[in-house]
Amino acid sequence: MQQSGVRSILVNTLFLSGARFTTILARLIYAIVIAKLLGPELYGLFNYGLSWYLIFMPLSVIGTDFVLLRELGRYDNNDELLNTSLALRGISCVMAACLCLGIGWTLESEDQMRSLLFVFSIALVGRGLSAWTNSVFKGYESSHYVLKQELLFRLLEVILGIVLLTSGYNLLALAMVHATSWLLQGIIGVAIIRKFLHPTIHPRWDVGIMIDLVKRGSPFLGAAFLLGWLLQGPLVLFRHLSKNDIALGQLALSLQVFVLIGSIVAELSTAALPVLSRSVKRQDGKTSQFVIAIFHGGWLLSGILIIAALTIGGWAVELLFGTGFKPVETLLPWATAMVGPFFWCNNLRSVLAAQGQYGAVFWSNLTGAVIFTMAFFPSCAYFGTFGVFIALGLGFVILVSIQFWGIRHTDPLGWIKSVVRPLIVISIAVLGCQVLMPMHPWYGLIFGLSTLCVASLATGLFSLREIRTVFKSLM
Secondary structure, eight states, X not given: OOHHHHHHHHHHHHHHHHHHHHHHHHHHHHHHHHHHHHHHHHHHHHHHHHHHHHHTHHHHHTTHHHHHHHHHTTOSOOHHHHHHHHHHHHHHHHHHHHHHHHHHHHHOOOHHHHHHHHHHHHHHHHHXXXXXXXXXXXXXXXXXXXXXXXXXXXXXXXXXXXXXXXTTOOHHHHHHHHHHHHHHHHHHHHHHIIIIIOTTOOOOOOHHHHHHHHHHHHHHHHHHHHHHHHHHHHHHHHHHHHOOHHHHHHHHHHHHHHHHHHHHHHHHHHXXXXXXXXXXXXXXXXXXXXXXXXXXXXXXXHHHHHHHHHHHHHHHHHHHHOGGGTTHHHHHHHHHHTHHHHHHHHHHHHHHHHTTOHHHHHHHHHXXXXXXXXXXXXXXXXXXXXXXXXXXXXXXXXXXXXXXXXXXXXXXXXXXXXXXXXXXXXXXXXXXXXXXXXXXXXXXXXXXXXHHHHHHHHTTSSOHHHHHHHHHHHO
């Protein structure tokens, strides 16, 4: 992969990660205020509503975002593609919102939940349009617009939501702020594209191109829906399984930690896709370097997060959210352990997409989702709330394994260095932090992270040369 390609990945990843960091910071502040003012029960209901409408988010996107990213990275004349995809997105957003509201209205009997789902179905329209604008920004490698949009609208949502909540308004008002912010972001995003990137953008009703887009995006539609089920399904299933809204709120908080952190690191996959597409087109074989790097990086990321959750996770939860969420302390190590597999899943999906292996993307997600769903109820029956993460972990392991199988001929891995050594390194680091934890949690954190760093270098998981190469690319 040439230096310019590496620079493009890193620069756009910085913008996209900055946007995700802004979103995480905003949602963290939001979560703290909501959790403290509402308590676990209402907090769980609010997040259940969010999870419900996000399950339908892929239906509003219908898989065309990855098609846009791939095609915008390969060709210069994209007039028909952009105009027709914009019209198609308008249709799909409205249809997905109607489906979301219709099914939710049927399953829910409480007036409060029905009202929340109605407002969240409106948010689905705005979020689907925003996803289209973000895909265009990324495809044009102009991800700074994503950062600016996130800075404005997520902070606006947090500020207005906090003001309304502290003024005595209920969950419905928070949902209305959420929906309004996403609608405005989508509309203004289209205006930015028209002014700075593609002045001739306008909806075009070309049925032939629409059918072609749906056909090409259908594997991604199914894959995205199934991946969305892996992320949002745990909370939806747990609510209908346990009927315990307090436990639902505690699970919602731990899952939110996983999803928010995972969203930041997953941006590498979307930032890398245009460059990976060019690399595959040249057939230079450089995607293997990317695969090895993300696999090692995922192990390191999981190790850091697990150590942090074990040592200072309980202290952080009690400080930020209060004693009502103290049981989350035991769930955090399980939640953070999911970040690494989620990181692999997203980046390997980009490699498969760049190679045109859309079927492999779909079948890996389908198998992972089926395994998770089948394992969910028996796991929860035997292990309680911990069973949610056991089932989720099984789903991700199967999903990632099938993805690796799909690229085994073009981008093979050395399993000793890529699996056995990282497991040994993380195990040593976790045991090390547990030894010093009784003395003080911060001692355990420092010792665990130091052990992880030293063991990674000693076993060859990372080398000083690789670290220097990354820093040179950033300069």
